[in-house]
Ligand SMILES: Nc1ncnc2c1ncn2[C@@H]1O[C@H](COP(=O)(O)OP(=O)(O)O)[C@@H](O)[C@H]1O
Ligand SMILES: Nc1ncnc2c1ncn2[C@@H]1O[C@H](COP(=O)(O)OP(=O)(O)O)[C@@H](O)[C@H]1O
């Protein structure tokens with residue numbers, strides 16, 4: 001089966017400085033993919049680029065296929081139809097995505113009119129149904145309220161309702177709960193997974209929180225300095241990370257119970273995109289780096305049927321595994 | 328046993344806030360009857376969602392603002408009145424670091440000059456000694472003199488937080504209040520700063536009040552953890568087993584809401600309702616409108632924080648009230 005969306009060799013540069021350096025990702029219908037990595041690693045830019053949402057000064061290349069149809073560089077009208085239609089996005093700061101001077105009803109109905117073949121009373125009824133669906137009590141009355149009359153968690157629910165207005169096949173949720181308190185975050189994540197299950201919607205969950213991604217996704221991709229460095233089923237990634245960066249991220253997370261141990265911090269900081277090291281971008285921080293790591297950037301290569309890693313060491317062990325002699 | 332360095336007895340603080348369309352002034356009970364003790368060289372962690380009163384508690388403990396009721400004692404002496412000479416002398420022994428290091432630093436000054444500032448203010452050492460102390464502090468936070476020559480804008484978030492920490496340590500304080508010091512940092516950098524803080528604490532025998540909404544980070548660094556909800560402590564106990572065996576329904580929900588790799592969300596306690604509003608504090612147990620295990624008396628009687636053995640204190644009718652049977656029935 002062809003993937004719902006497939007990104008190949010996606011690269012982005014701002015003012016000649018590359019920030020995405022060949023990203024490959026694919027998502028099947030109904031699947032939940034997590035995207036983790038330190039801030040600045042290119043998580044948001046990947047999806048902004050894929051959906052044609054980057055400013056003009058961005059140079060984008062590669063391929064993004066939605067149902068096998070190339071959408072990178074597609075005409076504005078087609079992208080407008082896709083965004084909010086088949087593919088919807090929600091962001092960390094939902095308030096900025098809502099218009100403060102319009103009622104929730106106006107904004108929801110606008111979305112519905114744009115992306116659905118319904119009109120008149122049906123639009124309003126559907127708006128009410130969506131608000132109900134995302135768990136806003138007293139939907140009929142609340143439709144007439146303005147964004148500021150809702151709490152942070154409720155605004156994020158409304159954003160989810162707006163995203164659902166176009167009946168999307170894919171929801172890109174970029175740090176959707178980062179600004180929320182723990183108990184409210186749990187509510188929103190549960191809502192997302194319920195809706196996803198009921199609607200058979202695929203989701204990309206972008207988060208810096210490994211726990212959030214682990215619990216809510218089938219598969220996880222780890223990004224570092226504009227590349228995917230490891231991709232694996234969620235349970236396998238956390239039980240047995242292969243890439244030294246993925247190992248570092250997991251080791252840096254303090255345990256919530258059991259014995260306390262010293263955290264394994266990753267030394268140093270993420271490289272500046274304008275002065276990217278040669279070879280593996282992680283080499284300056286990698287405890288396992290060897291001389292060859294500074295020469296060629298390792299490419300993302302499969303190490304098992306559903307796992308891939310971009311690390312020279314993993315490549316070497318894979319070669320050994322497959323009985324291929326190193327050249 | 329020697330007396331604890333910090334003793335907080337039953338402090339309360341409310342603010343008045345104009346609210347609603349009639350402009351009525353409502354009282355916000357930011358902190359209500361909070362008592363804490365922090366033994367020398369130990370860390371007390373304070374967790375809770377935003378608005379629960381953690382920062383207000385931190386400011387009062389540091390003497391930055393007085394409590395409406397209650398008392399804070401530092402090194403067995405009452406906190407001096409803000410602004411007095413006695414207060415300044417006391418203040419040199421305590422420092423605070425916040426979440427946003429960029430906001431705490433002056434963008435127009437090299438960071439070494441900012442580390443030096445408290446030494447100049449308190450007139451500590453000769454100019455040469457101050458220079459040496461700045462180098463020593465930079466080393467202590469694992470930075471170099473070259474970092475010291477930079478402006479805040481030319482450092483990463485983690486490096487800036489180290490600078491803030493170096494400056495806080497300049498006067499050799501005994502006590503540090505850290506308010507969400509690593510919340511804005513990526514987890515790998517967070518781990519660097521948490522490790523550094525733990526090392527410095529051990530070397531310098533620092534006493535810490537560590538405030539964070541992040542259960543994991545708080546447990547990592549604390550000996551004892553207190554959980555706040557709407558201005559009150561609802562549970563307090565040893566860091567090692569508080570989150571492994573939470574007794575208060577709110578702590579249970581917090582732990583359950585904390586996502587963990589290797590665990591699927593099945594069986595999670597998801598609280599209904601909105602985050603609590605300090606301006607409309609519910610009667611009785613403030614948690615009752617969201618509590619999945621509430622019983623009749625919760626709506627009218629405030630549960631007292633009581634000892635339940637094993638160095639644990641809990642404020643919940645189910646745990647300490649006479650209705651112990653209902654617990655099993657639930
Ligand atoms: N509009 C832009 N102009 C210039 N640089 C940008 C822009 N948007 C993002 N970047 C840069 O691209 C890199 C990746 O950013 P982003 O995708 O937002 O990271 P993440 O979402 O992983 O935190 C960063 O170095 C960021 O500074
Ligand atoms: N200076 C102030 N004036 C008015 N209200 C305040 C002030 N400081 C804190 N509050 C209120 O007190 C409550 C507790 O705040 P805070 O101590 O900052 O909580 P936390 O740090 O746990 O988020 C909040 O409702 C907050 O709005």
Ligand code: SF4
Pocket residue numbers: 243244245280281282283284286287288289290293298310311312313314
């Ligand atoms: S390629 Fe080398 S430097 Fe990069 S992660 Fe692997 S071992 Fe480390």
Ligand code: SF4
Pocket residue numbers: 575576577612613614615616618619620621622625630642643644645646
């Ligand atoms: S006192 Fe009642 S409402 Fe409060 S936490 Fe205990 S059971 Fe829940």
Ligand SMILES: [Mg+2]
Pocket residue numbers: 043044045174
């Ligand atoms: Mg981002």
Ligand SMILES: [Mg+2]
Pocket residue numbers: 381382383506
């Ligand atoms: Mg605070």
